[in-house]
Structure formats: C-alpha cells, structure tokens
Amino acid sequence: MGKLIAIEGIDGTGKSTLAKNLYNALKEKGFDAVLSFEPTFGRYGKILRQSFTSPERLSPEEELRLFTEDRREHVRDFIEPALKEGKIVVLDRYYLSTIAYQGARGLEPEKIRVENEAFSPRPDLAIILVLDPESALRRIEEKRGETPNSFEALDYLRRVKKIFDELDYPFIQKIDASKSKEEILEDVLNIIIPLATEDT
Ligand SMILES: Nc1ncnc2c1ncn2[C@@H]1O[C@H](COP(=O)(O)OP(=O)(O)O)[C@@H](O)[C@H]1O
Numbered sequence: 001m002g003k004l005i006a007i008e009g010i011d012g013t014g015k016s017t018l019a020k021n022l023y024n025a026l027k028e029k030g031f032d033a034v035l036s037f038e039p040t041f042g043r044y045g046k047i048l049r050q051s052f053t054s055p056e057r058l059s060p061e062e063e064l065r066l067f068t069e070d071r072r073e074h075v076r077d078f079i080e081p082a083l084k085e086g087k088i089v090v091l092d093r094y095y096l097s098t099i100a101y102q103g104a105r106g107l108e109p110e111k112i113r114v115e116n117e118a119f120s121p122r123p124d125l126a127i128i129l130v131l132d133p134e135s136a137l138r139r140i141e142e143k144r145g146e147t148p149n150s151f152e153a154l155d156y157l158r159r160v161k162k163i164f165d166e167l168d169y170p171f172i173q174k175i176d177a178s179k180s181k182e183e184i185l186e187d188v189l190n191i192i193i194p195l196a197t198e199d200t
Pocket residue numbers: 010011012013014015016017018139140142143177178179180181182184
C-alpha cells in the first residue's frame with residue numbers, strides 16, 4: 001500500500017501551494033507521487049463549483065450530499081487504485097474539510113466523520129495549515145484581485161477554523177501557515193520522508 005497525505009485548512013492558507021510544492025519535491029527525490037484535489041472536476045464537483053459563485057448557497061444537507069458523492073467517486077476511481085499501486089497520494093483537501101465546512105453550517109461533525117470513514121481510507125497524515133481568517137482572506141484577495149465568494153465570508157471561516165482547531169486525531173499535524181512557503185515545505189517533508197520510507 002502507498003501513503004495518503006491530505007492537506008487541509010481554511011481557504012487562503014496555502015494548501016494548493018503546499019500540495020504542488022510537496023508533490024514536486026517528492027518526485028524530485030524519486031518517490032512515486034500523484035497529486036489530486038477535492039472537490040474534483042467530476043459530475044458532483046462541477047455542480048459544487050457552480051454553486052460557489054451563485055448568490056444562493058445550497059442547503060447544508062444538499063452540499064454535504066454532493067461533497068460526499070464527489071469523494072465516493074474520487075476514492076473509488078483514483079485514490080484507492082493509486083494506493084494499491086504503492087503511490088504517495090497528495091490531496092489538496094479531503095474529508096476533514098467536510099467535517100469543518102459542513103460542520104460550520106450546523107451539521108454534526110462526528111456524524112460526517114463516521115459517514116466519510118465508511119468509504120474513505122484514513123489519511124496516513126493530514127496537515128492542517130493554521131492561519132487567522134483575516135490573513136487568509138487577504139491572501140485570497142491579493143491572489144485573485146477580487147472579493148472572496150460565499151464560502152469565504154469572514155464569520156463563516158471563523159467557524160470553520162474553530163472546528164479544524166478542535167480536530168485531534170493521531171494522524172493530524174498542525175502547521176503554522178504564517179511561515180514562509182519554503183519553511184512550511186521543509187517542515188512537512190521532515191514529517192513525510194520517514195513515513196514514506198517506512199515499510200508497509
Ligand atoms: N506560506 C505562505 N506565505 C505567504 N503567502 C503564501 C504562502 N503560501 C501561499 N501563499 C499565497 O497565498 C495565496 C493563496 O494560496 P493558495 O495555495 O491558493 O491557498 P489555498 O489553496 O489554501 O486557498 C497565493 O497567492 C499564494 O501564493
């Protein structure tokens with residue numbers, strides 16, 4: 001079996017940046033790594049992506065259903081086959097995002113976890129990038145030059161962060177995302193290299 005690494009945190013913390021840097025560094029070191037993200041570009045992911053820019057949010061229940069179905073396909077068609085081939089799978093978001101984001105809309109976080117872990121392999125490592133929502137939103141605005149969407153409202157991200165902060169499973173490592181991109185990559189590689197080289 002390969003290794004499953006999930007990169008998590010609120011919007012604007014630098015997940016996509018870290019996931020790409022990590023993937024490139026692992027490849028450079030000769031590891032058989034693959035990179036993917038959620039929501040996917042599959043049929044459920046497409047509906048979700050359209051909803052991000054719509055003024056009307058989907059109901060929490062419908063949103064949960066779509067993220068869960070999107071993940072079910074991703075696990076079945078991409079994640080599990082890659083793990084079976086012994087690859088290191090780097091994911092930009094996974095089910096801890098559903099626990100935090102749909103939990104912040106009032107759904108029960110523990111129930112979301114149980115429902116997801118029924119079909120999603122537990123990550124060998126989940127990195128949660130921790131940054132205050134004000135700084136995270138500033139990064140998004142600087143990057144896109146536009147105001148954040150309905151998933152990125154300050155009070156919502158505060159509630160999402162609170163749930164991420166409370167998550168405490170043995171496979172989670174929290175990293176201070178205010179550090180430089182280079183420092184963060186180095187910290188994360190120091191955790192992953194021993195994990196990636198250990199016998200399965
Ligand atoms: N450690 C960092 N320090 C400063 N800026 C960063 C850092 N990591 C990422 N960024 C910048 O912040 C913005 C958001 O990063 P991104 O990786 O898209 O975040 P996310 O995927 O979490 O939304 C980008 O412009 C990126 O270059």
